[in-house]
Amino acid sequence: MAAFELSKWYLDCVTDSGDVSIAYTGMVNWGPIRLHYSSLLESTAGLVGAKHSLRPQGEPKFEECALRWRSGALKIDGEWQADSPEIRETIFVNDAGSIEWHCRMPRAQARLHNRLGFGYAEHLNMTIAPWKLPIRTLRWGRFAAASDWIVWIDWLGEFTRRIVYWNGQIAPPPSSKTARSNSATERVLLWTAPSSYVKARSVRQHCLPCQEFGTRFQRVCSR
Numbered sequence: 746m747a748a749f750e751l752s753k754w755y756l757d758c759v760t761d762s763g764d765v766s767i768a769y770t771g772m773v774n775w776g777p778i779r780l781h782y783s784s785l786l787e788s789t790a791g792l793v794g795a796k797h798s799l800r801p802q803g804e805p806k807f808e809e810c811a812l813r814w815r816s817g818a819l820k821i822d823g824e825w826q827a828d829s830p831e832i833r834e835t836i837f838v839n840d841a842g843s844i845e846w847h848c849r850m851p852r853a854q855a856r857l858h859n860r861l862g863f864g865y866a867e868h869l870n871m872t873i874a875p876w877k878l879p880i881r882t883l884r885w886g887r888f889a890a891a892s893d894w895i896v897w898i899d900w901l902g903e904f905t906r907r908i909v910y911w912n913g914q915i916a917p918p919p920s921s922k923t924a925r926s927n928s929a930t931e932r933v934l935l936w937t938a939p940s941s942y943v944k945a946r947s948v949r950q951h952c953l954p955c956q957e958f959g960t961r962f963q964r965v966c967s968r
Contacts, residue, residue, distance in 0.1 A: 749842065750774045751871040754805050756814060756823060758855035759889070760862040764789050768814070768821060768857070770802050775874075785819045805866070812849065812866055823857040825850050825864045829894055830913045837904060842873030851887065851910065852894035863889035865896075879903035 753771030770783040784797045798818035805814035812825040832848040848867045855864020865887050881902035888895040895916075898908040909916040 748774070748776065749872065749874045751869070751875075752804075753869045753871075754814070754867070755869070756805065756812075756825065756855075756857075756864065756866050758823070758857040758860050758862050758864040760860050764860060764862075766823075766857040766860055768816075768819075768823065770804065770814070770816065772801075783816055783819055785816075785821060812853075821857070823855070825853040825855045825866050827853050829853070832896065832910055832913075834908060836898065836900075836906065836908070837873070837878070839873070841877050842871065844873065844878075845870045846898070848896060848910075851896050851913075852889045865889065880905075 751771060751773050753769065756768045758766045765786075765788040767786040768784070771781075773780045773782075780799070781801045782797070782799055783802045784795065786793065786795045796819055798816070800818045802816050802818065803814075805812050807813075810826070812827075814823050815821060827850040829850060829852040832846075832851060834846045836844040836846050838844070846867065846869055848865075850864065850866040853864040853866060855862055857864070879902055880900045882900075884897075884899040884901075886895075886897050893912055895912075896908075896910045898906070900906045
């Protein structure tokens with residue numbers, strides 16, 4: 746079997762008004778095959794648009810303490826300034842390969858085009874093909890506010906693992922599956938297990954469900 750490697754960046758920006766920009770860029774190597782891909786998904790006042798490219802793109806790079814990414818194909822110019830410590834985890838490893846997760850900026854001050862807001866940046870490196878992963882469902886999400894930030898990953902299937910970081914620390918398992926609000930104006934970010942972690946007076950969710958190689962994925966970015 747030919748060696749497999751996937752390198753993928755995920756970057757986002759959520760404005761105060763709830764507009765969202767989500768960018769992906771990456772490369773897949775599988776034996777003699779090399780595939781580049783990039784995409785930009787944007788939500789503006791509830792209207793969603795997307796564009797994609799298979800042209801080779803330069804990876805995001807650090808310039809003067811900021812992470813910058815420019816894409817001529819997608820007409821992207823973005824910058825992320827970290828205001829949180831980075832996170833590294835080996836999410837999964839077996840004889841077939843591993844998944845290395847490097848959350849470069851769990852919370853950042855972001856600019857994407859003319860949008861400003863809280864942002865997020867991560868890099869994922871996989872040396873195991875996705876269809877060989879012993880999982881059925883993968884949920885990922887992040888929450889950012891001025892006082893708190895949270896990142897979580899939840900794997901379900903033959904291999905089960907939950908990772909939750911709250912303000913740079915590994916968070917203990919939630920005490921219940923349902924979070925309760927303290928007032929009529931307080932809203933809670935609902936998610937299957939770590940819902941009890943996140944309470945904020947204004948929370949917006951942006952869910953991105955998809956299915957790939959027999960595994961269901963869902964991403965949530967909120968503020």
